[in-house]
Amino acid sequence: MREKMVAGNWKMHGSLVDNKQLLDEVAAGVDGLKEARLAVCVPYPYLSSVQDALRSTNIAWGAQNVSQYEKGAYTGEVSTSMLKDFECRYVIVGHSERRTLFGENNTIVAEKYLAAQRAGITPILCVGETLEQREAGTTERVIEDQLTAVIRLAGIDSLSQAVVAYEPIWAIGTGKTASPQQAQDVHSFIRTGIANENASIARELAILYGGSVKANNAPELFAMPDIDGGLIGGASLIASEFIAICRALHH
Numbered sequence: 077m078r079e080k081m082v083a084g085n086w087k088m089h090g091s092l093v094d095n096k097q098l099l100d101e102v103a104a105g106v107d108g109l110k111e112a113r114l115a116v117c118v119p120y121p122y123l124s125s126v127q128d129a130l131r132s133t134n135i136a137w138g139a140q141n142v143s144q145y146e147k148g149a150y151t152g153e154v155s156t157s158m159l160k161d162f163e164c165r166y167v168i169v170g171h172s173e174r175r176t177l178f179g180e181n182n183t184i185v186a187e188k189y190l191a192a193q194r195a196g197i198t199p200i201l202c203v204g205e206t207l208e209q210r211e212a213g214t215t216e217r218v219i220e221d222q223l224t225a226v227i228r229l230a231g232i233d234s235l236s237q238a239v240v241a242y243e244p245i246w247a248i249g250t251g252k253t254a255s256p257q258q259a260q261d262v263h264s265f266i267r268t269g270i271a272n273e274n275a276s277i278a279r280e281l282a283i284l285y286g287g288s289v290k291a292n293n294a295p296e297l298f299a300m301p302d303i304d305g306g307l308i309g310g311a312s313l314i315a316s317e318f319i320a321i322c323r324a325l326h327h
C-alpha cells in the first residue's frame with residue numbers, strides 16, 4: 077500500500093533558536109502518528125541541530141537541494157555524501173524556485189535525482205507548470221517533459237525509491253491553492269502516465285501536492301484519491317498549522 081506523507085519545506089527561513097522551538101512543538105504535536113511519513117527539509121547549516129532534535133521522534137529530515145556532482149572544485153555546492161553524514165532521508169530536487177531562480181533545467185534536475193538515489197537518499201521530485209503554461213493548455217506536456225527527463229536518466233524503476241510532488245507554480249506562496257479537483261486531475265495524469273510503463277510502481281508511488289496548503293484546505297486536498305499528502309512551504313513554519321496538516325492525513 078502506498079504510504080502517505082507530509083513534508084515541510086522551510087525554504088530560506090529559520091534560526092537556531094526558532095527551529096528548536098518549532099521542532100519541539102511539532103514533535104510533541106505529531107507524536108504517535110505512525111501511519112504516514114513525516115519530514116522537514118531544512119537549510120543546510122541546520123542539518124546537524126535538526127538531526128539532534130528529531131533523532132528520537134517520528135519526523136525524518138532532509139535537505140532542499142543537492143549537487144549532482146560527487147566531490148571536487150564546486151564552490152558552494154553540497155554533495156549527497158555530505159547529506160548522508162547528517163542522515164538525511166530525503167532531498168527535494170527540482171523545486172520550481174531552483175528551476176526558475178537558479179537555472180536548473182530538466183537535465184540538471186534528473187542528474188540530482190539520480191545522485192540522491194545512488195546515495196540512498198529518497199528524492200522528492202517537484203514538477204509543475206507556470207500560470208502561462210496552464211492558460212496555454214500545456215500543463216500536461218510540461219509535466220510529462222519534467223518526468224520524462226528523470227525516467228530517461230534513472231529508469232522507471234527508480235520511482236519505487238522516490239516521491240513526486242506536484243506544485244503548480246501559480247499556487248506557491250500565493251495563497252491561491254489549486255482546487256482539489258484541479259490537483260487531482262494532474263495527479264491522476266502523472267499516475268496514469270507512469271502506469272503505462274509500470275502499473276505497480278504507479279500504484280505505490282506517493283504523489284504529494286504543494287502550493288498554499290494550510291490546515292483549513294489540507295483535509296479536502298488529501299481526500300482526493302491520487303493525492304497522497306503534501307509538500308508544505310509557509311505553513312510548515314507555524315507549529316499549529318503543520319501539526320494540523322500532518323493530522324489531516326489520518327482522516
Ligand SMILES: O=C[C@H](O)COP(=O)(O)O
Pocket residue numbers: 085171243247248249250251286287288289307308309310311
Ligand atoms: O515546497 C513547498 C511549496 O513551494 C509550497 O509553498 P507554500 O506552501 O508556501 O505555497
